[in-house]
Amino acid sequence: MARLISFDIDGTLEVGDPPGYITMEMVRRAKELGYIIGSCSDRTVSNQQRIWMAHDISVAFTVLKHQLPLVKAEFSAEQYYHIGDTNIDQHYAERAGFAFLYPDTSVDHLWFPH
Amino acid sequence: MATQSQYSWRRDKDGLGVWEHRGKVAVAGVGHSPVDRRWDGVSMDQTLGAYTILACQRAMQEAGVTLDQVDGIICCQSHIAGASGGSASQWAPRPYFAPPYDSEWGLTLINAEWLIKQMQFPNIRYAPDNVPTISEMVGLAAQAVGDGLCHTCLVIYPTGNLEGRYRRGGENADDYARGARQWTVPWGNHGGNDFINIFPHNQYCLKYGGTHDDLAPFVVNQHRNGLLTPWGFNATHDIPQLTIEDYVSSRYILNPLRLWDCDRPVNASAAYLFTTAERARDMQQPPVYVLNHAQHNFRQRTTQPDLDEIEMWTDRAARRMYEGAGLGPQDVDIFNPYDGYATMTQFFLEAFQWHGVKRGEAFAFYAGDIRVEGPHPFCSSGGNLGNGRTRTAMYTDSIEQLRGTAGARQVTVRAETALAAFTTPSSGGWIMFGKHPS
Secondary structure, eight states: OOOEEEEOOTTTBTTSSSOOSBOHHHHHHHHHTTOEEEEEESSOHHHHHHHHHHTTOOOSEEEEGGGHHHHHHHOOOSOEEEEOSSHHHHHHHHHTTOEEEOSSGGGGGGGSOO | OBOOOTTTTOOOSTTOOSOTTTTTEEEEEEEEOOOBSSOOSSOGGGSHHHHHHHHHHHHHHHHTOOGGGOOEEEEOOSOTTOTTOGGGSOOTTSOOOSTTSSSSBTTTBOOHHHHHHHHTOSOOOBOOSSOOOHHHHHHHHHHHHHHTSOSEEEEEEEEOOOSSOTTOSGGGGSSSOOTTHHHHOBTBHHHHHHHHHHHHHHHHHHHHOOOGGGGHHHHHHHHHHHHTOTTSHHHHTTOOOOOHHHHHHSOEEETTEEGGGBOOOOBEEEEEEEEEHHHHHTSSSOOEEEEEEEEEEOOOSSSSOOHHHHHHHHHHHHHHHHHHHTOOGGGOOEEEOOOSBTTTHHHHHHHHTGGGOOTTOHHHHHTSOOSTTSSOOTTTTOHHHHHOTTSOHHHHHHHHHHHTOOGGGOOSSOOSEEEEOOBOSSEEEEEEEESSOO
16 A cells, blocks of 8 residues: 655745755655655645646645645555644644654655665 | 934824824835845845845835935834744844844844944934834824924834744743733734734624625735735735635634734835925825824723724724824725734724725625725735735835826725725724825
8 A cells, every 4th residue: 555745835845935855856756656645735725736737746635734634534545644844734744643754854764665 | 313202293192183294294205125935044135134225225216315315214123023023033043144234133123223324324313213113103204204303204114034933932932821921822922913803803703793704805805916016925926816715725823713814924124205295296206195194002901802892992093093184984095904814904994984884894895896996995905915914015005006006906996095004903003195285
């Protein structure tokens, strides 16, 4: 069964404001490794979708920060991760049963082949 | 330099009559810096100080005024994030830079002394210290020019923001709400700010009907107007137009206050050139006359303001403005009340009875045509919600509407008077502008 990664944008992705640790190449690599990927942000859904389109990355979901339960309901995964830079990310991630990770080198292990 | 008692300029009492300098003071120049989300900590041409200098230069350039012609500086030297600003409001303990950025001055705070020195104003004779925020600064400038303390005065409002936690410093960083704070700010600063907005707002819905999400059309329209403001954050950062669906699906900050009910802190500065009406007529822009200014600081009867208090306060503020200008609700063409939280704007709308809106009628008004090109161009500026937390869009738009230079935001209705404010219901100030001096 696949694993799922939800990415916050601002402060998490390199294209966010402020820029974060996760590069778009890392996002592409995560997809190649078989992760179900998408974004979970306070940016509007249309804004999130625009970012992914601009970088030619097809994602499985784009949701608002409090909507991670919807992601969990829609996608069956072996493990659910949310990567974000604030305590708000942590709050909503853990409330939805996601493992919360801060966007720094501590997330690198997710990109090791499994 | 000329000095003035800290409060002798205020028009903060009921029954003061028509302002003695009505039509004798004018705004002749406006200048805005770029509006960034935050200072990046490395670009020295984008510091709060650099942006403030730029705003001043633009205001003077617009008016056709040189440094030696400016004899007054009114600059807000407090951080917009307040005393409990948190890491977003203070550069220290990081090392400072070479002068003039060898302290917080110029990086996160601006004062008249720093500005006068950096810009080398040679003839300043009025530069008061410890000035209040822009809601009152514009009144102070108008009164100072009217009273002859200066004749050409720059009013500067810097709004700084660094990366980090906003308003989460000092007592707000504590894990406990100690003493009286347990009643007034139980969840820290934003708990307090939001409580002021939420409790009366919920009472409003119970009393008059409607739900919180009836604010959606208003917030969406603020974003629309912001995208029509060339210097604003939303317009310059490709922020997509907010939709009703975006609004109603956004998360709660403090139920029912939603994410998009709250303004976005930014790093920017704005400057306005106030002068005498006579001088303004010889400057480069059509004068925008000051018809009245008023301030208020109403005493709360409890730790939690309620709907009755807020309606009473805003009614009194409206009466002061109309009395001082010698005008009434039917005379106000452009109305730019504060929208720092979307939940408070309706109280001003109803108090001032703009376009006939009375108590309990705001939601129905919002559901109508409030676009700038329509019959009821409410908050044509887009305010803070549409432009970022500059607190200046209301003033700039009012001036531009009366000049006829608001571009895509230019209203199609009559535009000869304007009311503008950054203010809360309990404290702050208003200013009324006129295309004509009388």
